[in-house]
Amino acid sequence: MIDYQRSKKIVTPVFVLLFIVMGGMILLPAQQEVRIRIREGMPMIPVALPEFHFIENSIRDNELKNELYDVLWKDLRYSRVFKLVPKEHYKYIQKFNPDNIIYKDWASIQANILISGKLEVSGEQRIIFSFKVYDVKSEKFILGRNFGGKKEFVRLIAHRAADEMMKHFGEKPIYTSKVVFVSDREGSDEIYIMDFDGKRQKRITFNDYIDLMPSWSSDNEKIMYTSYRRGTPELYIFHLYTGKTGLISTGGVNYSADWSPEDDRIVYTSSKNDGNTEIYLRNMKTGKEKRLTFNRVIDTSPGWSPSGKEIVFTSQRSGTPQIYTMGEEGTNVRRITYEGTYHDNAVWSPDGTRVVYVSRIEARFDVYVYNLKNNTIAKLTENAGRNENPTWSPDGRHLIFSSNRSGRYQLYTIDYDGSNLKQLTSKGENKMPKWQKK
Amino acid sequence: MKRVSIILLMVVSLFFFTDSCKKKVKTEPVKEPEKIERVEETTPRIDRPVLTEEEIFEKKSLEELNAEGNLRKIHFDFDKYDVKDDMKPILHRNADWLLKHGSAVITIEGHCDERGTIEYNMALGEKRAKTTRDFLESLGVTGIRMQVVSYGKNKPIVRGVDEQTHYRNRRCEFVIIRK
Numbered sequence: 001m002i003d004y005q006r007s008k009k010i011v012t013p014v015f016v017l018l019f020i021v022m023g024g025m026i027l028l029p030a031q032q033e034v035r036i037r038i039r040e041g042m043p044m045i046p047v048a049l050p051e052f053h054f055i056e057n058s059i060r061d062n063e064l065k066n067e068l069y070d071v072l073w074k075d076l077r078y079s080r081v082f083k084l085v086p087k088e089h090y091k092y093i094q095k096f097n098p099d100n101i102i103y104k105d106w107a108s109i110q111a112n113i114l115i116s117g118k119l120e121v122s123g124e125q126r127i128i129f130s131f132k133v134y135d136v137k138s139e140k141f142i143l144g145r146n147f148g149g150k151k152e153f154v155r156l157i158a159h160r161a162a163d164e165m166m167k168h169f170g171e172k173p174i175y176t177s178k179v180v181f182v183s184d185r186e187g188s189d190e191i192y193i194m195d196f197d198g199k200r201q202k203r204i205t206f207n208d209y210i211d212l213m214p215s216w217s218s219d220n221e222k223i224m225y226t227s228y229r230r231g232t233p234e235l236y237i238f239h240l241y242t243g244k245t246g247l248i249s250t251g252g253v254n255y256s257a258d259w260s261p262e263d264d265r266i267v268y269t270s271s272k273n274d275g276n277t278e279i280y281l282r283n284m285k286t287g288k289e290k291r292l293t294f295n296r297v298i299d300t301s302p303g304w305s306p307s308g309k310e311i312v313f314t315s316q317r318s319g320t321p322q323i324y325t326m327g328e329e330g331t332n333v334r335r336i337t338y339e340g341t342y343h344d345n346a347v348w349s350p351d352g353t354r355v356v357y358v359s360r361i362e363a364r365f366d367v368y369v370y371n372l373k374n375n376t377i378a379k380l381t382e383n384a385g386r387n388e389n390p391t392w393s394p395d396g397r398h399l400i401f402s403s404n405r406s407g408r409y410q411l412y413t414i415d416y417d418g419s420n421l422k423q424l425t426s427k428g429e430n431k432m433p434k435w436q437k438k
Numbered sequence: 439m440k441r442v443s444i445i446l447l448m449v450v451s452l453f454f455f456t457d458s459c460k461k462k463v464k465t466e467p468v469k470e471p472e473k474i475e476r477v478e479e480t481t482p483r484i485d486r487p488v489l490t491e492e493e494i495f496e497k498k499s500l501e502e503l504n505a506e507g508n509l510r511k512i513h514f515d516f517d518k519y520d521v522k523d524d525m526k527p528i529l530h531r532n533a534d535w536l537l538k539h540g541s542a543v544i545t546i547e548g549h550c551d552e553r554g555t556i557e558y559n560m561a562l563g564e565k566r567a568k569t570t571r572d573f574l575e576s577l578g579v580t581g582i583r584m585q586v587v588s589y590g591k592n593k594p595i596v597r598g599v600d601e602q603t604h605y606r607n608r609r610c611e612f613v614i615i616r617k
Contacts, residue, residue, distance in 0.1 A: 189592065210592060212556070231545075232587045233560065253564065253588070256557050269561065275568055277561040298565060301557040314558060320517075321558055342517075344555035363553050388555055432556060 044083040045169065048111035048136075049073055050096035055120040055130070064154055065119050068129060071158035072117070074197070075175050080397045080415060081166065085111045098132070103139045111136050117161075125151050131161045133168070143168045155199060172350070172395040177436040179391070179400055180204075180214040180223055181411060185428025191225055191238070196393065196435070198411065198424030205238065205245075215266075216436050217259045224248070224266060226255040235268060250282065250289065256301055261350075261437040262308030267292070269300045279313055281328065292330035305348045306437075312336075312346040312355055323357050323370075336370055345389050349396045350437065354416075356380075356390045356399060367401055369416065380418045391435045400424065402431040495539055500614055508535050509544065509612035512570065513605055516553070519565035521573050529570070532612060533577035543616035546570050548588045549595075551604035556590055563588030570610045585615070 049072065052065050076082045090096070093105035098116045106114050114136055120128040126148060133143035145164050147157045156176065163173030174196060183192045186203065189210045194201040205211050209229040216223060223238045233255040235248040248254070252272025259266050264284040271277045278293045279302045293299040297316040304311060305325075312325045320341040326333045337343045342360035349356065355370045365386040369378045381387040385405030392399055397416055402409045411425040411433050489497075498506075509532045512525040521529065536542060548567030550559040567586035575581050594607045 210589075212592070228587075232585075253586075255560055269557075271564055271568075277564060298558070298561040300561040301555075342554075342558075344558040358555055360553070360555075365555065386552070 042081075044081060045112055046085055046110050047076060047082045047113040047115060048085045048090070048106055048109070049076065049115045049117075050090060052117035052119050052129075053098060055118050055128075058120040059123065061121045061151075064121060064127065064151060068119060068127075068154050068158050069117070071155050072115075072161055075159060075162035076165065078197070078398070078420070079162070079166065079171075081169060081171050082113070085109055101134060101139075103134070103136050106136045115165075121151075127151055127154065127157070129157050129161065131164070133165065155195070159195070166395070172438070174393050174395050174398070177394050178220075179411075179433050179435050180216065181402075181425075181430055181433040182212055182214065183425070183428050183430045185430075191223065192430075193240075194424070198413070198422075201425070201427075204240070213256050213432055214434050215257050215259050216434060218261050218263060218437070220436050220438075222259075224257045224259055226257070235266075248282075248284075250280070254280075258303045260304045260308040261306055262304075265308070267302035267304060267311050267313075269302065279311070279330075281311075290330070292326065294330075301344055301346065303347050306350050306352045310348075312348050314344045314346065323355065325355075336372070347390060347392060349392050350394055351396050354396070356392065358388055358390065367399070367414075378418070380414055380416075389432050391433050393435055394438050400433045400435055402433060491538070495617065500617065503542075503614050503617065509614070511609045511611045514566055514608045514610075516551070516604070516608070517562070519562060519569050521569055526573075529573050530577065533574050533579050536574065536579045536583070537577075539617065541617050542614050543583050543585070545585045545587055545613045545615050546574075547593075547611040547613060548586065549593060549607060549609050549611065550591045551607040552591050552594065553604060554591060556592075559590035560588050563590045566608075566610055 049069070052069050054060055054065070073084065077084055089109040093109060094102055096116070098118065101114070112135070114134040116132045116134065118130040120130070128146055128148040130146045131144065132141060134140065135142050143164060145161065147160050149157055159175035162175040166173045166175070177196045178193055179196060180191055180193050182189050188208050189212060190203055191205040191211050191214050192201055192203050204223070205225070207227065207229050209227055212226045214223045214225040221240055223240060225236055225238065226233045227236050232253050235250070235254045235257050237246045237248060250270065250272065252270055254268055254270040254272070257266045257268035265281060266284060267279060267281050269277055270280050273291070276296055277298050277300055278291055279299050281290045281292055282288070292311070293315070295317055298321070299313060299315045299317070301314040302311050303313070309328055310325055311328065312323065314321050315324050318335070321344055322335055323337040323343045323346045324333055324335050336355065337357070337359070340359050340361060343357050346355050346357040353371060353373050355372065357368055357370065358365050359368050364383070365388055366382060367380040367387045367390045369380060371377070380399070381403070385403050387401055387403045390399045390401040398413055399416065400411055400413050403412050406423070408429045409431045410423055411430045412421060412423050414421045510528050512521070512528050515522060536544070546567045548563030548565070550563050554562060564586065567588060571581065571584045571586055574584060591607070595609070596603050596606050
């Protein structure tokens with residue numbers, strides 16, 4: 001429906017051309033050609049979300065109902081899959097009655113999908129949310145779910161409903177996904193966990209040593225992180241549901257681990273053998289290790305491709321830190337950044353088509369997305385402090401990164417095309433976010 | 439007239455009386471001393487003991503040794519980890535101290551300024567600590583006496599955005615951990 005690129009080209013072809021030429025010549029003389037590209041994709045689906053009803057005989061709790069509605073509204077608006085028909089338009093049609101849906105009314109205000117919600121509040125702090133989805137054009141009921149739980153889980157209930165919407169339309173659910181990060185809000189750097197939207201932040205390590213660089217296991221039940229609790233950086237596993245912590249004894253100084261999204265293998269940086277920082281692969285089940293890089297310069301920041309078959313990393317082998325990819329055997333090394341003198345923090349997108357990384361130009365760090373298919377680069381942040389450690393949402397439509405644009409480092413979310421920037425944290429300094437991979 | 443003669447008589451008689459008393463006191467003539475008596479100090483004499491440098495070193499706590507600044511920190515160029523020429527004299531002095539105090543074990547901490555990413559600075563800090571250790575080793579300090587650790591940009595000395603701040607933060611620090 002809306003082909004952003006095409007319409008832009010038709011309306012302002014001269015401006016686009018001018019921007020590219022001037023941008024390439026004046027603003028970024030030493031850089032690869034940078035273009036802001038909007039990813040081609042399905043147009044967003046217009047959804048109407050009328051006010052929820054209380055189920056008869058249930059206790060009326062308007063605050064709870066409004067919170068549930070508000071969270072679901074914000075989730076759908078964040079999706080980039082759905083677009084919400086503005087609430088003001090509902091005034092022009094008859095009031096929504098879940099027992100007698102007048103589809104033509106909803107079609108008249110451009111809604112393709114209609115969501116009906118009913119809330120039951122029972123005495124013992126429990127709620128049941130009944131959620132029904134209708135296709136307006138075919139006038140059919142297409143999806144229905146009931147979610148029950150304690151009142152305090154009202155946000156989770158809304159997120160579950162939003163996840164069901166994503167799944168029904170063939171998208172990866174992201175609304176119950178979590179993000180781990182590092183915060184010094186209570187003194188030393190410790191690991192914290194939060195919902196994807198920055199809500200319900202909670203501390204999970206309590207050792208008062210420096211804890212850094214968390215990474216999710218493929219089953220989302222364990223976190224691997226780097227800690228100084230024995231004086232030098234070493235890798236630890238934290239089991240989220242048992243609370244147990246274990247040291248990964250690999251000898252030497254180890255940090256910056258990334259867990260394969262497919263199995264129990266990690267890649268990490270270590271200087272254990274010849275004293276130089278190299279990248280190693282370790283099978284967590286067998287304890288078997290393999291060294292992947294061999295040179296006298298810095299190799300670091302390894303990260304898996306979504307297939308678990310390739311690794312993206314930073315190497316100084318050409319003189320300055322640049323981004324490379326290699327196979328799981330350390331072979332087929334391919335350099336993907338050429339211009340510029342400083343790149344790091346590369347993370348492969350969940351669909352495998354893009355790599356996000358940080359580039360430094362004149363002491364500014366910005367987040368860039370490199371498209372592996374057509375070799376184009378999009379710049380996501382500009383002229384706003386240092387921007388570091390980007391991490392993809394499980395569906396690849398959003399990123400969370402840290403930035404000191406407001407003074408201290410805080411976490412922000414931004415969409416793949418640089419839109420919808422929003423700050424997620426504010427207490428202390430917050431950095432090194434890692435979104436669940438799936 | 440009679441009264442006056444009585445007073446006169448009394449004064450005269452008093453005079454004679456005192457004169458007769460004086461004659462009764464025997465005085466010995468003072469002789470030149472022949473013997474030299476020895477006078478000695480009565481306060482017990484305890485000298486402040488003169489400690490050897492080793493003994494002084496033994497007495498100090500690790501905190502005191504570190505606070506004294508026996509081992510000075512060195513700084514690096516932006517994005518570099520080789521030891522700068524103007525830092526070599528400092529490392530020579532640090533090596534002299536370490537050779538003199540052969541039991542001291544140190545940690546060399548590598549630090550970076552904030553103009554690098556967290557991950558890359560971890561590696562850079564480690565490289566800085568290691569080239570520093572190698573330099574000290576070339577001056578005769580045994581490698582096993584020197585541990586290295588990188589803090590990347592996680593422990594800046596000063597906060598700020600100017601070059602002077604960055605310079606101060608790009609450093610290796612020497613911490614005595616055993617003696």
